[in-house]
Amino acid sequence: MSYAIGSVSSQDLWTRLKEQFSTVSRTSIFQMKSNLQTIKKRSDNVSQYLQKIKEARDYLSAAMVHFADEDIVILALIGLPPEYNTFQCMIRGRENVISLKEFRSQLLAEERIVETHVPNPLLSAMVADHSSATKGSTSPFQNNSSPSSFFSGGNRQFNHTKQKGRGKFNQGVKFNRQS
Template structure:
């Protein structure tokens, strides 16, 4: 007989996601692609209402249903007489299934980092701490690259600037819109002089999206 807890895990979106994860997320997390991996995984989890397991907003419920002492309104202190709650069983099964799902998107080096995780939240934090860290030398290099990007195709040029800004943002380095716009304009050739003059003469700061 299928219990209510087992039925809920069978109906969980995680069950079907595990079998299709290789086609849903083609990126395997490694030392160089945390930003791309994180983007794909967050979209997947948010799209299926599962983000709470990894961001801590859907924590593990109490494990036991604590019985009330006879003739008293106070819960009994006798843990041996307590039973595991269905809420805990369901949460635990969902959480373990989600850990399996995340593991399927990891490279061998990332799997070794995840081993020993006690929950999906714990695994998420370990991976973030390990792979989102960017060294000071790398930050310096990325800043230099951002300032030295030159225009080829205008669409590729703007995309490269956005990618560099996004990677620096993950590393904790933030740029104001006006700083990014200035960097972008400085990399344009003389054919864009009119555009540069118009944008620099605007009273309000132009966002990267508007640019």
């Protein structure tokens, strides 16, 4: 835009743009391509993120280097953080190519979901417990541990005798009743 400001005619605008971008070297094109391919969302909102991609694409287009919309979608997916993994899978699994307009719309909708997502504390605790249990490369299923001892914390022993009728779920557990 800064090159267009001050132009008095379309011919003048074209001349300014041609002078600016006709001197683009192979090195600068390589650098612009690298910049486009390394754009990450990070803390930007989706609109800012997509605007960075559009600006990089526009610079390349002015230098006569064009990218298909599908390639831009792929680059945008690569730059998304892990919170968008489900969205990435959904877009990659499509049978037909998604338009940039539709991609933008769906990514904005996904952003609202990601922002309102409150992590499940139980799931977080399970992940934290699992990661601490797996340190030292020992699995909870090694050392003759059974899957049931993993889920029960490995501290309880259950009597696995077959019983029918009342109380079969209280096997091995004793209750003290107060009268």
